Amino acid sequence: MTSLRRIACSLVALLALGACNEVGFLVPPPNPRGITIPLPPPSFSAAPEQRFNIDGDLDESIEATGTRVSVYEKVSGRGYFTYSIEGIWEVPDVLVDVSDNCLVVSSTDGEGEVSSRQDFKLFIAEGEACDASCTDPDDLGACVCFEKWNTGC
Secondary structure (H helix, E strand, C coil): CCHHHHHHHHHHHHHHHHHHCCCCCCCCCCEEEEEECCCCCCCCCCCCEEEEEEEEECCCCCCCCCCEEEEEECCCCEEEEEECECCEEEEEEEEEECCCCCEEEEEECCCCCECCCEEEEEEEEEHHHCCCCCCCCCCCCEEEEEEEECCCC
């Protein structure tokens, strides 16, 4: 068999095998909307490790109730999860060091379909940078906000 025939046979076999695989579409990740802290410390800078509640919503294309939402903090290796109710989710008591963190959120529906991931970081902000998606300010006027990272953090 000539080398051209071998290549052609290999391509046909590869295409035949590829036709058997189911093509999947990316499931959008959960959308973090904001963070809250039950009682802000006197200073986020002096006590950067705090427990936060992180909440968000699911894309319209995802089952609204019963979808498992996972939050993983890469630096500490801690993981948390909750289940959505009517497209809304909240993960309480997430321990995060605001001086060094990287959080990843994803979801898994009732059929085991896993979403793509959304990376984000929590950071200390002050003044006008403290908007509705941030925590209440500490005694010094600083708050903690989140920032989505499209390329990972």
